[in-house]
Amino acid sequence: MKQIALFERQLHETPIVPLSAAYGPNEYYIKRDDMIPFSFGGNKARKAAEFYQEIKNAQVDVVMTYGSNSSNHCRIIANMAHAMGLSCHIISPEENREILYNTQLVADFGAVIETCPVSRVAETIEKRKQAYLGEGKKVYFITGGGHGNPGTESYVKAYREIQDYEAKNHIYFDYIFHASGTGATQAGLVCGKLLSGDHKRTIVGISIAREEGGGREVVKNSIREYLGKRFEELYEEEALIFTDAYRMGGYGRYTGEVTDTIEKLMREEGIPTDSTYVGKAFTGMCGYIKEKEIAGKKILFIHTGGTPLFFDLLNKKEKEAVI
Ligand SMILES: *Cc1c(COP(=O)(O)O)cnc(C)c1O
Numbered sequence: 001m002k003q004i005a006l007f008e009r010q011l012h013e014t015p016i017v018p019l020s021a022a023y024g025p026n027e028y029y030i031k032r033d034d035m036i037p038f039s040f041g042g043n044k045a046r047k048a049a050e051f052y053q054e055i056k057n058a059q060v061d062v063v064m065t066y067g068s069n070s071s072n073h074c075r076i077i078a079n080m081a082h083a084m085g086l087s088c089h090i091i092s093p094e095e096n097r098e099i100l101y102n103t104q105l106v107a108d109f110g111a112v113i114e115t116c117p118v119s120r121v122a123e124t125i126e127k128r129k130q131a132y133l134g135e136g137k138k139v140y141f142i143t144g145g146g147h148g149n150p151g152t153e154s155y156v157k158a159y160r161e162i163q164d165y166e167a168k169n170h171i172y173f174d175y176i177f178h179a180s181g182t183g184a185t186q187a188g189l190v191c192g193k194l195l196s197g198d199h200k201r202t203i204v205g206i207s208i209a210r211e212e213g214g215g216r217e218v219v220k221n222s223i224r225e226y227l228g229k230r231f232e233e234l235y236e237e238e239a240l241i242f243t244d245a246y247r248m249g250g251y252g253r254y255t256g257e258v259t260d261t262i263e264k265l266m267r268e269e270g271i272p273t274d275s276t277y278v279g280k281a282f283t284g285m286c287g288y289i290k291e292k293e294i295a296g297k298k299i300l301f302i303h304t305g306g307t308p309l310f311f312d313l314l315n316k317k318e319k320e321a322v323i
Pocket of ligand 1: 044073182183185186306
């Protein structure tokens with residue numbers, strides 16, 4: 001097994017920078033997790049740094065995961081497995097066969113893609129695991145999106161980075177906003193808040209796909225799993241805000257408002273964002289702030305990555321312009 005030097009040490013903290021343009025009557029900052037220096041960064045890279053240690057300790061032969069092969073998660077895991085000299089096997093839903101830059105990168109990293117209907121995912125994963133075991137190969141399975149305690153832990157660490165930044169710069173962020181998908185990012189941030197008794201701060205997860213009831217429950221379960229025995233003592237319902245008011249019809253769907261936000265962030269801040277996660281969540285944040293009439297606060301938005309998707313959107317726009 002080869003080492004990835006970057007993941008052998010604690011990740012360097014990512015920059016927190018103020019935004020220049022107006023987004024409402026508050027002061028806005030952005031934490032650039034898209035600048036984590038591995039495979040275009042993002043929250044999946046932050047999570048991968050934790051999974052890296054587990055994979056290393058387990059001495060495995062094959063890294064297996066679930067997800068669309070056009071996803072940021074699969075790009076990062078396939079890249080990490082390749083860099084470690086391990087095989088990567090991805091179980092992917094056959095319903096989504098879009099070919100994006102991530103898809104091409106995953107193929108370039110030599111990952112095996114096995115597709116199956118969404119309804120047969122669990123049994124396909126189990127069958128494949130058993131087949132590898134039968135060949136005498138040890139498998140490490142990563143849940144889709146890097147869900148699970150290592151993924152949560154990575155954002156507990158991000159929360160501590162934010163607190164370090166605040167202490168050094170004599171600032172306090174009243175709100176933290178971010179795109180919430182499978183929920184590990186939000187679970188980690190909320191655990192960070194609960195563990196440090198930081199009652200004043202509000203964390204808002206903008207759902208990019210899931211409906212409120214189910215989506216919130218998944219985040220709560222991740223918090224419970226991470227805190228273990230301390231859950232009953234530390235957990236507060238008010239600490240978990242997961243809004244589906246800006247999901248715009250579901251995963252991958254977006255409005256003209258989102259593309260306007262993406263253009264503004266690129267032109268006026270020099271920050272690339274995508275329409276599935278970050279640009280959509282940033283737009284949602286602006287809507288939330290307007291609706292709740294939040295003013296005079298310090299707001300931190302976390303850029304969770306997805307940079308290759310920015311270029312997919314650019315391609316699409318160019319084609320539309322030509323037609
Ligand atoms: C996966 C992803 C998210 C959502 O993170 P979760 O931890 O699954 O909630 C947000 N932004 C980007 C760019 C992602 O790739």
